[in-house]
Amino acid sequence: MSPAALTVDVYVAPMRPFAGAPGQGPGDDPMWSPMSSTLIAGAEQGILVDTLVTLGQVDALADWVRGFGKRITGVYITHGHSDHWIGLARLQEHFPEARGMATREVVGRATFEATDPGLSAYWKASFPGELPETAVLPEALTTDEFELEDHLLRAVPVGQGDTEFSTVLHVPSAAAVVGGDVVYNGVHMMTAETDENSRQAWMGSLDAVAALNPQIVVAGHKSVGAPDLPASITASQQYLSDFSRIVNEGGSVEDIVNAMLTLHGDRDNPRTLWHSARTAVAKRG
Numbered sequence: 084m085s086p087a088a089l090t091v092d093v094y095v096a097p098m099r100p101f102a103g104a105p106g107q108g109p110g111d112d113p114m115w116s117p118m119s120s121t122l123i124a125g126a127e128q129g130i131l132v133d134t135l136v137t138l139g140q141v142d143a144l145a146d147w148v149r150g151f152g153k154r155i156t157g158v159y160i161t162h163g164h165s166d167h168w169i170g171l172a173r174l175q176e177h178f179p180e181a182r183g184m185a186t187r188e189v190v191g192r193a194t195f196e197a198t199d200p201g202l203s204a205y206w207k208a209s210f211p212g213e214l215p216e217t218a219v220l221p222e223a224l225t226t227d228e229f230e231l232e233d234h235l236l237r238a239v240p241v242g243q244g245d246t247e248f249s250t251v252l253h254v255p256s257a258a259a260v261v262g263g264d265v266v267y268n269g270v271h272m273m274t275a276e277t278d279e280n281s282r283q284a285w286m287g288s289l290d291a292v293a294a295l296n297p298q299i300v301v302a303g304h305k306s307v308g309a310p311d312l313p314a315s316i317t318a319s320q321q322y323l324s325d326f327s328r329i330v331n332e333g334g335s336v337e338d339i340v341n342a343m344l345t346l347h348g349d350r351d352n353p354r355t356l357w358h359s360a361r362t363a364v365a366k367r368g
C-alpha cells in the first residue's frame with residue numbers, strides 16, 4: 084500500500100513594525116516583512132518549515148497548526164537567519180516532539196547569530212520583550228534526506244540566497260519546494276549580504292530550484308494570499324537582475340529606490356529595498 088499523499092499548507096504572518104532606525108524617506112519606516120511557515124503533513128504526522136519570529140507569531144502559528152490535528156515531529160530550518168529559527172524555542176513549548184533540523188552549515192550560521200554579541204543584541208533590540216529568553220538551535224542533519232510517513236524529503240543546499248549556505252526543502256511526492264529566502268514572492272528582496280557576484284550566484288540557486296520542476300513553490304517572505312507558484316522563481320531572478328543593473332548605474336540610495344519602485348512597486352515592504360540600497364551604495368565606496 085502506498086502511503087497517504089503529503090499535503091502542503093502555508094501560514095503567513097503579516098508584515099509588522101519592529102524597533103529599528105527611523106526611515107529616511109517614504110516607505111522606509113521599520114517594518115518586518117511578511118513571513119511563511121509551511122506545514123507538510125501525511126495522514127498523522129507533520130513537520131513545519133521555518134518558525135517565524137515573535138512569541139505572538141509562533142502562538143498564532145501553533146493555533147493554526149492544531150487545526151490540522153497532526154503530530155508535529157520536526158521543524159526544518161532553511162537557513163541561518165534568526166527570523167527563520169528563533170521561534171523554535173516557543174514552538175517546542177507547543178509541540179515538544181518537534182525536533183529542529185538543519186544542514187550542518189545552517190546550524191553553524193544560526194549558532195553564530197545566537198552567540199555573536201552584536202547580532203544577538205540586534206535581534207533583541209528589534210523585538211524587545213517578544214523573543215524567547217533562551218535560544219534553541221536546530222540540530223544538524225547527518226544526511227540531506229529524511230522521511231515523513233515513508234515519503235522522502237530532501238534538504239537541497241543551493242548555496243547563495245539572501246544569505247550564504249541557504250537551502251530549500253524539496254518534497255518530491257508533492258512536487259513542492261519550500262524555498263526559504265532563496266525565493267521571494269511579492270516582497271522586496273533583502274540583498275544587503277550580497278554584491279553583484281553573489282547576486283549572480285543567487286540567480287543560479289533559483290535555477291537549481293527551477294530544475295527540481297516544482298508545481299508548488301513557497302517563498303520564505305511572501306505577501307499574504309500570494310499563490311505559491313513557480314512564477315516566483317523567475318520573478319525573483321528578474322528582481323535581482325534589475326537591482327544589480329540599477330546599482331551599477333551609479334545613482335544615490337534614493338535613485339536606486341525610485342528606479343526599483345518603478346519596476347517592482349507592487350511588492351510589500353519598501354523598508355527592505357531602502358536597506359538593500361543603502362548597503363549597495365556603501366559597498367560601492
Ligand SMILES: [Zn+2]
Pocket residue numbers: 164166167264303304
Ligand atoms: Zn528571512
